[in-house]
Structures are given as C-alpha cells and as structure tokens.
Amino acid sequence: MLGGLAAFAAIVVFVMAHEAGHFFAAKLTGMKATEFFFGFGPRLWSVKRGETEYGIKAIPFGGYVRIAGMNALEEVNPADFGRTYREKKFWQKSVVVMSGVAMNFVIAYIMFFGLLVYEGIQVPSTEISLVLEELDDGSPAPSAVAGLQPGDVIVELAGTPVAEWEDAAQAIAAHPDQPVTIVVDRDGTRVSLETTLATRADPETGTEIGYLGVSPLTVTREVGVLTGLGLAGRAVGDSMQLTFEFLGRIVQPSSLARLGAALIGNTDAVPDEIRPVSPIGLVQIGSQAERIGVTNFLWLLASINIILGLLNGLPLYPLDGGHFAVALYERVSGREVDIRKLLPVAAAVIALVVFLGLVGIVLDIFDPLQIPG
Helix, strand or coil: CHHHHHHHHHHHHHHHHHHHHHHHHHHHCCCCEEEEEEEEEEEEEEEEECCEEEEEEEEEEEEEEEECCCCCCCCCCHHHCCCCHHHCCHHHHHHHHHHHHHHHHHHHHHHHHHHHHHHCEEEEEEEEEEECCECCCCCECHHHHHCCCCCCEEEEECCEECCCHHHHHHHHHCCCCCEEEEEEEECCEEEEEEEECEEEECCCCCCEEEECCEEEEEEEECCCHHHHHHHHHHHHHHHHHHHHHHHHHHCCHHHHHHHHHHHCCCHHHCCHHHCCCCHHHHHHHHHCHHHHCHHHHHHHHHHHHHHHHHHHHCCCCCCHHHHHHHHHHHHHHCCCCCHHHHHHHHHHHHHHHHHHHHHHHHHHHHCCCCCCC
C-alpha cells in the first residue's frame, strides 16, 4: 500500500515539475500565466494568487499551465498585450515550451545519478556461479568436460589473462570448436583445465562464436561521483532508446488493432511489449515495490520521467515539441503559421493519447500488472 501511495505521489511530483518548468520559464520571459492546474475536467479546488489561479481538477491524468496568447485562436485581452506568448521572440517561446521536457530529463538524470552512487552497479565478475552440465543436444557441455566448479575464478583463458569477465567472454567467443586451456584459482590454488569449446550463433551478428557453458557471479561495484555523472548520462540515453523502440512498436497498425481489441474485452491480445500503462498501473507497480526491490522501483520512476519528456517533446502539435516546431518554422520562414490548418493533426494526436490512456486503464483494471521479482 505504501509503495502504491509513493508511486502516485511521485507521478504528481513529476507532472507538476514538468508544468512548473513551463510556469517559471513563462514568468522569467515576461509572459502571463493565468492558470496552473493538476488534472483536467471539473475543478475540485482552486485558489487565486496574484494573476494566476492554482488548483486541482477531477481527472488526475496530467496537468497544464495556461499562458496568455499561447492558443493562437484565443482572443487576447488588450490589457495583456506585451505579455503574450505569441508576441515573444523565438528563443523565449522555445525556452517556455521545452522547459517542461527539460525538467523531466533533469529529474531522471538526478535520480539515476543518486541511485548509481548510492547503490553501485551490478557487474559480472571472473568468479563462476553456474556450470552447465549438458548442451541442448544432450552432449556434455565444455564447462563440464573441463571440470569447472562454482566458485572457480578464471585467471587465464586460451592464453589470454583475465582481469574482467569481458576478457573471458571475448576469449571464449574467439575460439569456436577449438581446444583451450583454462587456468582458474580454486580455493587459493592455480588449476589448469582443458576442454574444447562448443559453437553458437552470436545473438547480434549471427556469426559463429565459442561457447563454454558457465555464468559469472554478479557483484556490486562502487561508483564514484565522476563515474556516476557519466553513467547517469548513459542511463538517460538507454532509457530514451527503449522509449523510442516502444513508441515504434505501439504505433504499428497491428499493435493498434490489438490495443483496440482490449477495449472490447480481449485483454489477452495485448503483449507486454506494446502495453501502455496508466497511473493506475504505476500505482500497482508501486504496491509491489517491496517484492521487486526499492532500487528497481526508483529506477523505473526515473525512467518514467524520460517517457514523459520524450512524449511531450515529439514535434506534433499540440504537444510541447509541436509548439517548438511551429515556433521554429515561423523563425526560419518568417511567416506566421495558420494554426487552423494544424487542427486535424492536433485532433489526431489527442485522439491517440486518449486511446492509449483508455487502453492502459482497461488493462490495468481487468489485467493488473504483475512485475517479476
């Protein structure tokens, strides 16, 4: 229960941090922000402070900041002239529309950095944790033929000194179907073992590589501040790549058809690879935090910021990236965009977002998420 509440609180913080990015950027660039709300639909509570109304609305699936003149079809109060979005320079518009995305990326980076420095990273060691006895065809595995044992520490393989597991992996891959000598440290004693490696296809290139049949023991390695700065950036990049891959899968016609089937009760038609998750699902994940591990849960929350940032940053009107694309076009072309021509695009984008949101809610209610521990 506490994990579920923590997940909901985190979602609120992430959404409001995104909107706060827009809000404070608007203030700093001299624009008038009239509303700052969490949620959509009917007002549940609000308060007016200065020229801005702050509050909460009934549907807790997002938030927004209303900036004078940002809606090109809006009639601007003459008293606001000079403080509207549409009157500002390109760089000011860009800062305002992309500041929310930037906030999500900053939060993700800080969370990744903190987790890496506090928890360290899991890396494979040169110590063997598992020895395979047989290959798929039933023949003895090269590791069993050699007499390798759990707890052996690989020191040298095929004449290559082994300091990291990657050294052993590369040496194994380079000698398919070849006899090799493996030197291990077994309880403080150097032992030399002989075997002939098997062959398997490299999962990435399809080329033949050597195969021994062992798994390394995973250990925790401490991460310093400077190393953590770089690894956090890599984590952001990895999360971006995974998000783009997911978006690429989910917008395929076959995927959309499966998602549509979920709305009429066929939830089994939606594989996890294309499953959208609503705030309800995130709360369900949070309720499993103790089982899946707090670190994994926090890593997931950091990744959610990347998803929020990338989705909002797509160059599709009326998303933040769409507003930036419009401002960029106007800056380059010197011509004002007729927003009325973009309304079909906006309608399609909104329809897709609502569709995915509804599918996520249906799946999370009728087929609750269960994360493997």
